[in-house]
Amino acid sequence: MTEKTTAGLVADIFGTMEARVIPDGVDGITANYGYIITGPNGGKWTVCVADGRVKVMEDLVKPDVTTTCAEDDWIAITLGKLDGMTAFSSGKLKVTGDMGLLVAAAGFFEKYQPQPAEVTVADIFATMESRVNPDGVKGITANCGYRITGEGGGEWTVCVAYGKVKVLEGIANPDVTTTCADDDWIAITLGKLDGITAFSSGKLKVEGNLDILSTAARFFKKYCPPSAGPEEAPEELIALKQVLSIPQTFATGPVMGHFLNALKEKKILANQCPECQRLQIPPREVCAECVVRCKEFVQIGPEGIISTPDVAYYASPDPLTGETRETPYCSCHFLLDGCKGHETMWHELKASDIPRAERGVRVRPVWNDTLTGSVTDIKYFEIIDD
């Protein structure tokens, strides 16, 4: 947290204690609790509990137990963002004296409501662990790095695994890293700036696995800015979610059937227009330009050259399986031997050949072990090494 937001906060926590006393919580307890809060806005306080009443005094006054803690941690504990036990175990919170007294202290006060404060990037990340949406992180294992630039920025890594989320400071082994200015990040978190819009316009930059990021929107429950107080529940809007799934059967017809059957023998056929002589791959009943029936088949390829490679980084679903394709993949037009001009055949290039995908490079088809007469009989084309 920046100094601006914590100034006066520690004093306010102690200052409001007397007003926040829970009578049942302090009933029957007589003890002095000392606190040493370190840091520029820290100080020393003693909380005196006796006869069902609480008095808070500055400085240490005959404490039975003394707690020492950094101001940021103390604020986080008070706001419920840091578990007291965790802080104790990790050495952030040190205790001297009668430790048993502290157990009861958890029930002394009503929850502290901080005065309205500005939204900070640090607070957004600090509250993430308490805002985890269990459904959203289910089955996801990923480290998402965030590099937030600007005065209020910093670096964090959100680690998701086994349905749990841990937020670390600094960038640690990220699968995907998001870079964004502090103001934009706050605007996105508060819903004032659309994430996709920010992404498209380059305000939000992403390196690494984009797929993970698309799931990240559901990791957390909505961030409530500290100044907002108890939030008004938004109007619930009902959405019906379904998957339409229809089994289909396609008839090849004689022309496409002839072409597909030839694939079973590892032959690639084109048919030729008797008027303009152009080759069609895959073949079609007629030449749409000349409006004549094309009956002549010629064997082409199977080797050829890359005509136009199209490397897809955007993971779209495979319509036959509904599963998201691995990226990048290369959808490619190949000019097979015996063809010219626009007489290209559309298929995929082997993923590992993508870095060498250039026009004119020689390729050959790689056939599947089982040939069924379908587009997948050719696994992909691969570059022929000299």
Next chain:
Amino acid sequence: MKKNRNVGVIGVGQSVFSSHREEVNQPEMIHEAVLEALDQAGMTMDDIDCVLHGNMELFEMVHQPDLWHTLGTGAFGKETLRVTTGGTTGATLVCAADALVASGLHDVVMAIGFEKLQEGHTTGGITNMADPLWTRKLQTGALTGMTATQLMDEFGEERAKRASMLYRITMDKHAMNNNKAHRRLGLEFDQAEDLAINSPPLVGELRMIHMCSQSDGTCVMIFASEKKARQHCKQPAWIKDHITVHREENFAIFGDAPVTTTHRYAAEKLFERNNIMDPRKEIDMMEMYDPSSWWGLDWLREFLLLEGDEHLEMVENGEIALDGAFPVNPSGGVIASNPIGATAMVRVAEAAMQIMGTAGDHQVPKQVNTALASGFGGTMWTVLTLLTRDLPGL
């Protein structure tokens, strides 16, 4: 085109275009635009003879929406037709409305194009339009980097990339003036270099910043016979002519085929029969269906029958800007807002608004006498619509 009588656009309504409209269902979103169009035309539903309805087939995964949308369209008890011709749907709706009025079948026709892309799976829907035996497995929805590759081959990587980003930023500057537009990013020209490197790549050199949005939205237009149009509207936008051109049936438009032939073919035919010799001079502005800034850049050449690098120059010297010599997409275009079933109609509607003088903050400064609108979609279809300020001769 031979017409029985003249047809004028007298009212346009558009819902706000956005990536999410959870607070309204489909008929309710349509209703917003219907009310606005009726209001602009100074009409009530009683004045409407026929309602046309259109959107994409597989995008919301609901069937016969024209029937159950009656609640929002107002088509109760009226003649209704449904049009669905892929990306050109909106433009085909205009053609159908024009035909219905020009023929004398109806005096006043309301046409509705809508889409709620958030409700479906756009890329999945597009993929399912491909030939199931071959290209369905291979194609990547409406995304391709091939146009970028071709432009870079032809004009050099640096110039092509810069021009495409100039086109993109010009469109965003236009969208900033259109409060209905979906994506208004506030881009500046000095961001061009940064965006060209840092915007995430989708396919090849097609980056996210280049590509159109996925929007929810509705566009409604009211068409009237000359007599009715004059009664209800001081300055209708007259439909002078329109042309539809289809190409081959194979879904290879994103491939290596010479894809833009339908655009040039349609433009040549349309200009020839309307005696337009120099489209850049004789037409005052254009609303283009530009699914990406690479296509937008490339297609300028096709629609305006340009040669060499004239289209790049138009972008480089600011000719396509709102206040330029030939404004393109004062609305911000498809890159800014893309409710697909409405998108092609928005082009005609925005062109009509420029003629009617109702475009508000994105009205071009000069008087628009002739405007051109393009529609694009499906397995390489082109629809061009020519609108005029003066009543066309029959």
Next chain:
Amino acid sequence: MTTETKDCFTIDGKLALPYQYFAGSTGSRFIISLREEKKITGLKCNKCNKVFVPPRSTCEVCFEDISDNWVELPNTGTVTGFTIVRYEEPHQPLKPPYITALVKLDGADTPFAHIVKGIPFSKMKTGLRVEAVFAKKTTATIMDIDHFRPVTQRPGFELGYTYDQLEEGMSASFTKTISETDVYLFAGISGDFNPMHLNEEFAKATPLGTRIAHGALPQSLIAPVLGMKLPGLGTIALEVTTRFKAPTYFGDTITATGEIVEKLPERRWVRMALTFTNQHNKLVAEGSALVMPPVPMDKE
């Protein structure tokens, strides 16, 4: 031209696309009141007085915005049309055969499609009075109303449901409060004068601490269900088995319910599931019955 078919074959494919549909503000409010309050709401057009159920934000005829004019409707209505779905396909809400009907709620002008259960197909008719039965588990859809069932009681002297009229899922029940008199009379009928049923001081010493009714007493309350309601007059009970789950105390109100769970076509008998619950909805006994439904005396 003849087509050469030797190369023709078929390839299986699939179209699998996820989608969502937004009910919008108006539709959401309707579903939420079904889910949270089990109340059916509608919107009324003040111009033409038409009440839309499910609600529509616009009156389609008057073209008026009516989205603020909510009205609450009763759970009862009238069937304005129906059909019996007998073919089976994967997207159906129930396993066929079942009745899908248009139900116009009392006070509504727009009938809406739903499911009617609890009536033999042969007796289903337009004009039937029905009431909504709400689903135990919410899906935040119109299926938060599980189905509609007939509201009218059948006249007492008519022969009960025949085998053909009975459908799986039909149910009926009988409710009675068990008094001290009932227990004493039952002791006389059965000869079971066990002091745990009759002597409070003795009963205090037992683990239950007070008198309880004979187990067979609540069990016997299924007889009026089988014999007079479902299947009804003319039924012959062949077998009744019960397991006692909890004691019945004096003053408890017991509901005995029988539901048709299986039709046995060879013998034309039906098997019924029996449940006995008290006023706290606690299960006091459960069991099953095998009965021979009434056979029509005069064949029509």
